[in-house]
Amino acid sequence: MPSSSYRCLEDVVGCKWSVSVISAVAEGVTRPGAIERHVRGISTKVLTERLRKLTAYGLLVKHSYPEVPPRTEYSLTARGKKLARIIEQLHALDREGA
Amino acid sequence: MPSSSYRCLEDVVGCKWSVSVISAVAEGVTRPGAIERHVRGISTKVLTERLRKLTAYGLLVKHSYPEVPPRTEYSLTARGKKLARIIEQLHALDREGA
DNA sequence: CAGTATCCAGACCGATACTG
DNA sequence: CAGTATCGGTCTGGATACTG
Numbered sequence: 001m002p003s004s005s006y007r008c009l010e011d012v013v014g015c016k017w018s019v020s021v022i023s024a025v026a027e028g029v030t031r032p033g034a035i036e037r038h039v040r041g042i043s044t045k046v047l048t049e050r051l052r053k054l055t056a057y058g059l060l061v062k063h064s065y066p067e068v069p070p071r072t073e074y075s076l077t078a079r080g081k082k083l084a085r086i087i088e089q090l091h092a093l094d095r096e097g098a
Numbered sequence: 099m100p101s102s103s104y105r106c107l108e109d110v111v112g113c114k115w116s117v118s119v120i121s122a123v124a125e126g127v128t129r130p131g132a133i134e135r136h137v138r139g140i141s142t143k144v145l146t147e148r149l150r151k152l153t154a155y156g157l158l159v160k161h162s163y164p165e166v167p168p169r170t171e172y173s174l175t176a177r178g179k180k181l182a183r184i185i186e187q188l189h190a191l192d193r194e195g196a
Numbered sequence: 197c198a199g200t201a202t203c204c205a206g207a208c209c210g211a212t213a214c215t216g
Numbered sequence: 217c218a219g220t221a222t223c224g225g226t227c228t229g230g231a232t233a234c235t236g
Contacts, residue, residue, distance in 0.1 A: 009191065013111050013112065014113065057195070079195050086187050086188060086191065093177065096177075097177050
């Protein structure tokens, strides 16, 4: 075990897919199918996996509507929004340093 | 693409080792050997690799002293300090959400 | 459309040994 | 002490096909 408490967020921020997914949801792309189309290159498997984790970590909330066909929407929690803001700082730092 | 600019920092923040290394340097542990001892579990290979990248990304500066035995010290750049601050926010968010 | 299951190539990283 | 090189196991994630 490493020294820090960088438990969950290490693998959230660490994954470019997580970051893309959070950005997508932040931009209003809330449904799995739409996200999959929006985030170029992501696979179903990884998307599902990421959505699960992000939800488990309390960054996203899942809303399922038992309709036909089924519909699911995800939204950012307060915590997720905070993270989105931090990610934005990272992007800013990235750009500025170029 | 939402995260198109998430080039370098994705693999910096994404790696728990990078984070640990930056934290170590921030704490005043500046020499490779010391860092290796300080960051439990890190291997020489990964440490070297991380130091290279962090330096290449302008987050660390390397100072080599041509002595015998050789001595090298790393320090945070202004940019590295900003990153350290952002990492601290992540840790905070991590803790708070626990 | 949402979500699951399987297969498999390749990346990653830890261990180790070695050079200057 | 700083840094490089190599080998090999593990785990990630991409492609694909399938269920409710």
